[in-house]
Amino acid sequence: MDTQKPIVMTTKQVVPEGKKSFQISKEGRFIFLCLLPALLFVSVFTYYPLVRGIIMSFQNYTLFDLMNIQFIGLDNFVNVLTSPDFPRVAMNSFYWVFFSLVFQLLFGFMLALLMRKKFRGRGIYQAFVFFPWAMSGFLIGLIWRWMFNAQFGVINDLLLKTGLIDAPISFLADGAWAMAAVIIANIWYGVAFFAIMILAALQSIPEELYEAAAMDGAGRIQQFWRVTLPYIMPTMLVTILLRVIWILNFPDIIYAMTNGAPAGSTHIFATYMIDKVIFGQDYGQASAVGVIIVLILMLFTIFYVKATKVEKGGDF
């Protein structure tokens, strides 16, 4: 016996040979009962819609004829994947997630570093930084929609007054500009979450570590690379994973700002799915888009977890 290893009684050792292993101990029953409400809740509000959605994605579920719903195999998936809109929606989804994430992380990090220091009015400053996160995404979309308006928008007004442009830019009338506009709005919205998470991680770094690093001759930059970054890395990795999932599943801003316009150039998977429901009245195809989103996220999550060992969050 390896004396270095702690002695732990496993369930296998407790249960005598020959007895059925599925014997619930008192402790197990207690744990099960404690988990039951949460499991029921998640089953009703998460698993049921998910399963229902998967079933619908294989049916001709349209509002036009609810009396004639049948299984149609992979037709909905074929229709979605072969649609001329699909490549653009997929590319837009990538841009939407990638650029939103990179800039949210960058600005969130910078803000967290700034807010870590004590200064006068820090509370007010923090409130301003976190404020967007408390707002509804749809409302943010509406606000930015008006801000980007070429006729009455404050952004054009400022650019004109500062002399940076001679004529108003029709941000939402051009595909590339419109995509950039929705991403800018989303960056503004999501910076706060990164700032909150990173700030919390920063504030948990013991001061002694910096003192020790300083005694070892580490300068500010070295302290950042050797102490700060490794300490907050697990938090950042988990936050990035969460944000990727949330951003891809977040149609609110685009729906309110452009609703996919102009000419479908700002649709991402989530808004495309809404479009299929509201205008197309086709729950089957919309569910197929939903299933595709879940598959993409599952693949990404598996790859990400394997690549970053994010499950070891907390160890460093």
Next chain:
Amino acid sequence: MGFRSWISVALQLTMATALLVGCSQPTATPDSASSSGTNGVTLKMVESITSPQRTALLKEMLAQFEAKNPGIKVDLISPPFEGADQKITQMLMAKEELDVLEVREFNAKQFSMNGFIENLKPYTDKWQNYDQLTDVAKRRATWVDKTPYYIPNGLYQRVLYYRTDWFKEAGIEVPKTWDELLVAAKKLTDPAKNRYGYSFRGGATGWDYALITMWAYNGTEVDPDSAFFMKDGRTLFSTPQSLEAMQYYKQLYKEASPKDSVSWGFQEMVQGFVAGSTAMLIQDPDVIDGAKEKMQEGTWATAPIPIGPSGVAQQVVGGPGWGMASYSKHKEEAWKLIEFLSDPEQSTHFAKKTSTIPVVKSAAEDEFYKSGYFQPFIEMSQQPTKFLDVSRPVDYKGWGAWQSTADKDIQSFLLDQLTAEDLLKKWDQYWTKEKDERK
């Protein structure tokens, strides 16, 4: 696998799924109350075109109804306007407790086909005020299988809003035709002053404005009961007049509208007009209140919508109204409520307060409608051969799919990514196929 492993798997699955499905925003759900009042019946009613003012008005009217009918209480459900129709559809699909609902002209067919709403003929046959409804209101009520499935509560008919002060300044008359409208709009356009002639609708459901233009160019050859087709059976999109209309439509956008308006929805087009950025707007009567509030008296007016080269103008007159859930347990009481809300006096009061066109004949004699901003609506309704009410083919299987791509197609066309010929060819093929599949 041991119990602990099972627990562990269940937990991991729970966490993973919750993570993947993500957190959705909680949607506003109306309060639900018990289905039977303390003394009698509690009706559940849901509205669709929700706004705070309209909900308050309805509650006021429902209080009157309750006072008149002791023993009947009404629970009003007011989902947010965005997605209210989806909410109502879901309620019906789930057979949620519901007695009276607001039906829209575009979902009446779908609701009746799926057996969600009650055929009201047995009730209207005995209802003395049924003949009080105007012709357009009756057409709306009975447009599904010539059967009354709901009683309209107000009509949404479009007119032309225009800046009288700008017109006077430029010395031009209010346009009566689409050609005159383009000439006037171009004359009034001055980008340097941030002034444009026309409030263009390129955003959500902007296709409807393209259709209005096409109908006006095709005239009375369009089948009014299914206006994506001509009376001879061809599609609307196959005619040279439609091509002409679409070329005109692009000209109106390029030469007399803000570039931004390719993505303008209802809010922007109205804001453009009331904020002094555009000279003309074609919209429903519910814009009147907002314009009154934000614009100076005497700087704007309303006029009938322009007619096309064919001498007529068509539009789909929107007419939402009160219908009954087919599975209602209190049908008699539900009808009582519909009857009360559709009473000429109540109905006119509701229309006035919600800035819609009244559905009863007697309202035409009302001073409120005989003059001022509402006068053109009455003028148009008195010329039914010139200003025609048509129906969209919402009873076709492909309606939804077409609707979900139509805006994108129009925007592509306006942004020169698609030619008028290709756009019309695409729609022509689509609707020809739809028609063939129906045979």
